[in-house]
Amino acid sequence: MGAAAEVTVFASTRTFISSQNQSRSPCIPSRMIINLRQNPATPITCSMKSPFEHLSTYSSTKSSITPLSATSVSSPTTTSNFHGLCYVLGDSIDTDQIIPAEYLTLVPSNPDEYRKIGSYALIGLPSSYPVRFVEPGEFQSKYSIIIAGANFGCGSSREHAPVALGAAGVKTVVAESYARIFFRNSVATGEVYPLESEVRLCEECSTGDVVTVELAESRLINHTTGKEYKLKPIGDAGPVIEAGGIFDYARKTGMIPSLSPST
């Protein structure tokens, strides 16, 4: 899999398929990536996601898309939930670890290179992290939720960082706190949903735990340990995420005109 389905639809909601645990399920993860085009006349078939269209919960005028394949675990994934295996990181995971500089020649707005960036996600982690995030030869990770300590994403302003995680299949990061440029880039691109925990989840969860993140309830459930945790509300970034990213927010608030079909 890996390749995006080349589909142009006008849906604002879609459901996520949870990453499968390869050892337990024969299901192959399938991701139908929908490119919400403002410009129906020239559909672009690429694997770029428009910011957060999959998370939009406000639109009532557009139809929703049901998942193509069911998940292998019991909790259904809906538009307001993320469900899957978590990968646990410590404090101050910087952008050089998320995507080392040598891979920055890849241009995220190019579909093939976007995919390649995903294959290198977290490849810069030191050997103190024995579990590899993306297996060699793969483009996506089996871990769709990242749990991290403080100051996640510190260092460079490279947008390749949230892009790498998103391209690798990460749906959300639940960190104790964020470095600001990474947080901003996550919101602007829609690649990962940046959530903050109230406690040090990185000390409560282990890589491989099955978790559910419930957006509406601001809650994380660790099915493996049986514990639940409160998450912090999204805060100021909320309106931007709700709108679908910085461009959609700007269009919604009249700051920039909507893209006309003729362009």
Next chain:
Amino acid sequence: MASAAIASNPSTLLKKNELGLSSFSSSSLPIQISKRRCSKKVVSVMAPSQTQRSPSTTGSVKTAMTMTEKIFARASERSQLNPGDNIWVNVDTLMTHDVCGPGTIGIFKREFGENAKVWDREKIVIIPDHYIFTSDERANRNVDILRDFCTEQNIKYFYDITDLGNFKANPDYKGVCHIALAQEGHCRPGEVLLGTDSHTCTAGAFGQFATGIGNTDAGFVMGTGKLLLKVPPTLRFVMDGEMPDYLLAKDLILQIIGEITVSGATYKSMEFVGSTVESLTMEERMTLCNMVIEAGGKNGVVPADNTTFKYLEGKTSMPFEPVYSDKQARFLSEYRFDVSKIEPLVAKPHSPDNRALARECKDVKIDRVYIGSCTGGKTEDFLAAAKVFLASGKKVKVPTFLVPATQKVWMDLYGIPVPGSGGKTCSQIFEEAGCDVPASPSCGACLGGPKDTYARMNEPQVCVSTTNRNFHGRMGHREGQIYLASPYTAAASALTGFVTDPREFLQ
């Protein structure tokens, strides 16, 4: 945009947990809480932070703003705003380079249309600098992408390079973007400068708001000339005292980062004032502001003064209007330093806040020294290194790589006489000391880069570097060990083959 918004209400200024400033509670604790094992001796170089008094009830302080707040106010055409406000600001200058430019251009075209025009062809500065002197095809292609776009859009400022084999054959090529911006007069007091690079904060040295943004934000600015930004509260750093002759701005910022940690300034502005700051040259102020991001800071500012205006003479003909913090402006915290008590420092692997005294690391054997980057590859940085080599008269014990930030810096190395040397240039002194020949100007190995990048660390070695980050793998090899230091300390270390306090040679 974090959910932990800093309220401007004075009564919440002392919320230690949120701000991560627990070391500096208002219960006057002059003792630095030693987070690192090496610092056994307790040295107080900082008075406890003092938060601003509650505003008086006269109401007159309502309009008092910090420098950064004033820049935001003017850029958003408001008379008043508060930290925490999310506002649309007008951007004066947008910078991008070869690593993030292509992605930014892709987003610009996707969102505004294939035939869209940039908001202002004179306000975008495109500077290839990261992966230039390499045979990596994608890296080379990325510079071509920039060129095509600049031609299509008739971008006024594009510092192009076409002949990779000889940088001098490219009259437009500059080198490291942040230094080029300054040298070419794009940094002006009171303005808003955004760049697709985290060290864009360097330009705060000119008394402007400058910060790093990602491709998507930059694509948005490219089309509109505006961006939605959150007004940051300001941390004030007051540095007084005469700068000792073995200390450089790099030591000052390492001192600060070590104090407040890599997240100590997250979402905040860092304002640098005091007699020491006033005595610093523009390049030293740039070094100071350059590493604001390493403390998580949104931006750094130094008030513009005669030093600034003199530097700008002949570089820019555009009018500018500096702004200054009001006397009654509210700061989140204030830190005071007696510079005479600060000693040469390093940031040990693997974090810029892993601060240690250089002299306490004298048993650390090193494999190489790197002098370069926007942080430590400016003309004055090389003059500083040359001063140490000159004082020693000996040869370096480890490979010592020199990467001038820009063409101009490179020329200065071969042209400017080093004080006290009897007319020798930096290049001559470096040659006599056995350093490598100064390389083609670019970001070089500061961030590793393609495998064939000059001075890239391809083996797990120990390096003393004048660069800005030392996270795992920063300069190439994942297990490499990087000690961040000033040019003085780097040169001294090169001479001994160990991490070395420059006072060994300068006193």
